[in-house]
Amino acid sequence: MHASSGTDDIDASIQDGTRAASWTPMIVIVLAQIMMIFNISTLQVSMDAIARSLGTAATTLGTAIVTYALVVAALILPGARVAQLIGSRRVFRASVGLFGIGMVVMAASFDVTLMIVAQVIAGMAAAMLVPTLVVLVADNYRGHQQAKALGWLGGAPAMGIVLAFLLAGTLTGWVGWRAMFGLLAALAIALLQFSNKLSAERKPMHVDIDWIGAALAGTAVVLISLGTSHLSSWGTLLARPDAPFSILDLSPAPLMVLIGVFLLQAFISWSRRRRELGQDSLVALEVVAGTSERAAMFSIFIVSALASAITFLIPLYIQVVQGRGSFETALSVIPFSVASFIAAVMVVRLKGRLSPAHIGRYSFLLVTLGLALLGATIRNDWSHSMVIFGMAVAGFGEGALVTLLFNVLVTASPRELAADVGSVRGITNNLATAVGTALAATLLISLLEGSVHYELVHTTELPDEVTAQVDLDSISFVSNARLERVLADTDAAPEHVAEAVRINTEARLLALKATFFALAGCALLAFFPAGALPGYVRDSTKRGASSVKDEHHHPTASSPA
Template sequence: MSSTTSSTEAELKRSWAPMVGLFLAQVLMSFNVAALPISLGGMVEDFGVPPTTVSSTIVVYGLAVAALVMTGAKLGARIGWVLIFRVVVALFAISSLMMIFSRTVGWAIGGQVVAGACAAIIVPALVALIAENYRGEQQATAVGSLGSARAFSGVSAFLIGGTLGTLVGWRPVFLVTLVLAILVFVLSFRLRSDKGNPGIKIDLVASALIGASIVLLTLGFNNLNAWGILSATDNAPFSLGALSPAPVFVVLGVVFGQLFFMRTRARMRAGREPLVDLSVLSNPTERSAVYAMFIIVAMEAAVNFTVPTYIQVVQGRTPFDTSLAMMPFNLTVFITATLIVRFYNRFSPRAIALFSFALTTAALIWLSFVVTNNWETFPTIIGLIVFGIGQGALVTLVFNVLVTAVPKKLAGDVGSLRGTTQNLASAVGTAVMGAVLVTVLSTGVTTAVNEHPELPEELVAQVSLDNINFISNDELGKVLAETTATDEQISAAVELNEEQRLRTLRLGFLILAGLSAVAALPASRLPRYRPEEIPDPSK
């Protein structure tokens, strides 16, 4: 019996050449995302517009992916995954050309809208094409490579993009995405062909509902800081009385999301084609995997926001310095995401998930105690490495659970669910962490200012010290130098701000540790099957 199984597995094994193209497609998307923040300074200088305008390139890309990914999955199933994959990769190359030759910020924003729309189809296509081309252990390895590709892209984008941006300019950075798109297009001809199903109908109403939901949720969470968590700030585009539009957008996003689920369930009961087959969430195992994925990506986004903010804004260092500081984490995620599949035949998904969440929780608690104003300390690096091990294992694991838990025909739905969950979790993780840190910092500074004997009320009134955000000591010193503050008062204020920033950073890591510990609940509901009971994904 075992010899028959072995021979069957040998027959099913395929060349890894097609997977190289899929791996590079994930690298293409992730590199593009990572390259945008690196290019902001150069675009501001070239186009002569404010940074907030240029940052729209990042926003529109994420919105396009999140809003269109479910519709993209249905288009792929209707037209055929290989054909539509080639088309959107070619369009991605065009978006790179738009970035390289753009003469106004409008062209750059348009280029990222095109790139985001293409990524909305590439994301589910990767899952569907892996399910079409690989089986069993090869499929698990292929799924794991997508997680490692994201980490690899983050490292390479900072190193390559930072070097090119410093020595040549921001435009050559997108020559990298252009070359990647061409390589992926050429390698796509090694993929197993499928014809698609022209009979598949796309529910445009559901598409509009989920698109509106994702856009509103993303805008709401992303602007909690800028527009106000409750009361509208001066930066808010409008206000509802004194209420900030950010929480209103979040509530409306939830409402549209519920309407989407109601319509989808109604269509499934009527036997009509839904935009996404909710049977991929039909049992607690799959729902738990989605919940766990949301928490994992949100934690990663929060760390990726916190660390660069501290290094670049507080310490006043360059993006290249940030990439070096984050390299232990990114490299560890990359290596772990690639190697974790070797443990699938020894331990159940539940055991791996619980152990990994224990690692991330312990690492975040450790960081909350050891992090100092000098980021490159050995204890801090150890904490990032341990966190990266748990993070890399989890990203690959929960995705693999979803892929193997459903029939191959639903692989596109799993891909769209992955894309929606990751983009929404990334926005929520970044925005909520930013809001929490700024709120904690403001509260801490206010209390400390009121209790500090060397900072009189008239000085606080001159600089609004109790409302200050994350800024470097040099910037704070310049602000205070324009007031009536004495040298002793400036030193006291700088020392107070430094203490409160560090306190806020440590508390932020503790909050993330609590979130990681809570994640043990969905992780405990992941499959407990033994190695020989792993489901056959080909069914």
């Protein structure tokens, strides 16, 4: 199998007029991608252990994840231009080194503030690294090898999540969560040593960085992310007591989202104006000029938001609801991650039978079905076969979409726009990660609060003097053990504690189920927009040879289904 693959690469290279390149640079590139994935995955799989160590709630870890994704999304566009300014290999070394520093700070964190600082550092590094990896693939490979390399880069996240959850879960249970971040710092050092294997073909070039555009895009991303992440605590419409300020009694959260969307539109308009004047823009809007490319961007946002919500909610469920450790959490996510990786590898073969539009629609239906199964069957017993099956179905749809959409964007643009494709995909993915995690947490806490308040109003088991001693304005997703510790400082009798635990148990499960159903609805809404993806079918037997559109020979040709 390996021999035939190598022969295919050589034959394709001969046809392209190039010589087959070594796969060593691709190993370095994929490891850099996996390094970034391990950071977030470790936070997800070890959230309960980290929360206990730092003396905070498990849901606080969602703030760290959102912070990382927010920084990446805000800085990724100027980061791509910096790569052009000083050279892709130099940026790779600088960003990997900075990421390593962030992991050292993370391993040494003794409170939430330092942990968030570490994620800010890592996010700054990733903002430069994400688009640079796409450029490095274009620099090191040509023709058939480049297409294969892009496929592996697109499938690396699914593969990395499987490894990250297993390794991070094992190390957290045996050694502690800090060991995993120490290993990531060591991996950064190793990548610096092997960075000389990367091609230095693309030399630094003069680039006029659009700082006004960078300010517009960065501010928009920050406002949208912060607004969505604080909808629950600051208020979805009217300002709550925790809101830092209010405008005519309105919550600042929805206003921030509104202003952020406005600034994003202003950034697009500003970029178009600069291009018309012959000036450099922060990103080449040509990469999303077509209907198919815009459909791919929308689909990337939806599937990335859903995936981040799933990988946030499941660890929270396993560790808080079931009270299990990091290793059990890692095992619980395997059905989703393995199915995602398998689909990411297999979806390329389907392109000879189905169009990207059909694959996209079917994949979103699979994600919808998987999320609906989770909402319908999730209980306090994780071994339930239908829950595992639901995870696998959702993962299979997600993995197919990730690789498909990445290939649609890359094959639609020329090689010189590789950095722009990488930055656009990166900002969409990371903004979606921030929004998906924030909205999942917000929806979960809102449903939990509503359920708890309803129970307290309609139950007669808890006396008013006990409920008065509990802060009902700051209800969070906590374990029964932690709730019992809180009630131990009140006047609650044993029977009152038991009733409060019952309310907490039922309310948590109801909130989780409703959240999964809401996510399923979001996946279903993407079904028809996915139909605008390219409608060609490679090597179709239903049409004449002259009517078949091949994405490699006609990269800009696409037709909506």
